[in-house]
Amino acid sequence: MAFVEVPHPMGMISLPEIRAKADAAFPKIVQMATQWKPAGTAVQKITPPYPAERIKFRGTYEALNKMFYDKGWSISLPVIPPTPEAVAAMLKGTTRKPGEVVWAVPPRMGQLTVELVAAYGVMAGCKPEHMPLLLAIVKAISDDNYDWRGNSTTTAPTNPIIIINGPILDELGIAYSTGDMGGEMPVNISLGYFINLVGDIIGGSIPPDVDKSTQGSRGDLVALVFGENEKLNPWKQSYAVEHGFKPTDNVVTAFSAYLGTNNTDHTSVKGKDLLNTMAVGAAGVASGITSCLSRYDVPFSWQNSVKYMFFFLGPEHADTIYKDFPTKLSVEEYLVKKTALPLWGYSPSQCTLPKEFGPYDENTMIPRFTKPVQIHIVVTGGPGKQSQIWPPFPTGTRPVSVIVEK
């Protein structure tokens, strides 16, 4: 395929400036359409993806990590060396065949075998008993609805987010209480580091090419992995159960997020008042790219963008809300109504109101959502008056939930 590159930016400039860029690019476009020929017909050498090549190394641990970094086999933090012995031990955590390819990871399209899942697990500090969970995470983030290619190459600061439900939380020591989304939870952090190692090394999404993230985010290093605090969920219905799974199922839910925000409401006594302050936070996140009256069942477009939102409720906040909203559905319905921006708060062209909306002016409050299904509620964390609100990467993504198969 032939490309003509028109220099950035194209957005937020005047029409005469765009015209000048089009005129400058035009001869090259015609040339590419009529005269371009490929530079060569190189035949790519095909090497089986399994087994991975074994490399002999002599040196210190520090030198080994430098070698890994220099070769593009690690990212900013040290790794545990994936020796054949350590990888073999990890593979004992699954019955899957080591040569099975579980994902060709975009954008580089490196083939991730079960053996390499084990290798990355070792590198990130995971244990053999984590293998089923690692494979479930890979299944979730490789789903088309996750849109890994889009979120790992975009200019936006995206964050892989993994929520875990089920008995596996206590079995593996996955944090779901105080500080669970922070950096001091070794299992959560190892699982998160695994995701980024896979994405950056096999997937090749390193800035400036081909990860085009303008500023990036810390989610590029260690993905956010945590459990739902099912024991302190006042609705007695976990996120996984709400979405059709059994309480005994171990479930991984993945979605790609934009940066979230925090709610620190210490004073609301009524659930309604607390949800009002949460709606303010939810209205403001992913600013500039959100559409009004978004519809979950309609494909993404710039007029139907940011179609859902996650609310990670601290247990104390959840209790306050539960007193006035005894079902999750009632919470979701309230947030659909209240999560709104004045028309002037939407980017021009991203909020086109239908005729049936009625009269409005620039100060009219327009909801972001239309259906309760767009609101996702997870109870997580420990004591305190804190909750977090995370919007999704706004393309056609949807949360992906898969069962952890042991």
Add this chain to the structure above:
Amino acid sequence: MRMHRFKIFLAVLLSTGFLIASACMFTCSSYAATEAQIKVLDPRGELYSAPAMPINVRLQTLTGKKIGILNNTKPGADSFLPFLLQALKEAYPTIEFKTWTIPYNVYPNKANDLKALAAWSDGVIGLLGD
């Protein structure tokens, strides 16, 4: 007597020094500084190789051709498009255009939309904006 005490003192001193030196050999040398030979896996993963496809034959001219315009919906592409079409029309008055708006993200009918674009067009110009 004094000489004997001095010898004892010297022996104790040397023994202590030896013990400290020995302990340092095991504990003062950091893990990071210890050389070793190990094998490790190359974690990059072999590239997936898509089935080879021949490149399309180039059009000799755009005159009288049906040119499909692929707008991937990223902002910027739609701004650029009118100027490109105008320039093409001025240069090739008999050219025929049809624009397909096919979002860049994955959606259920995407493959069929791309096939329809390919079926109609003699050539395609894609606009990948941002």
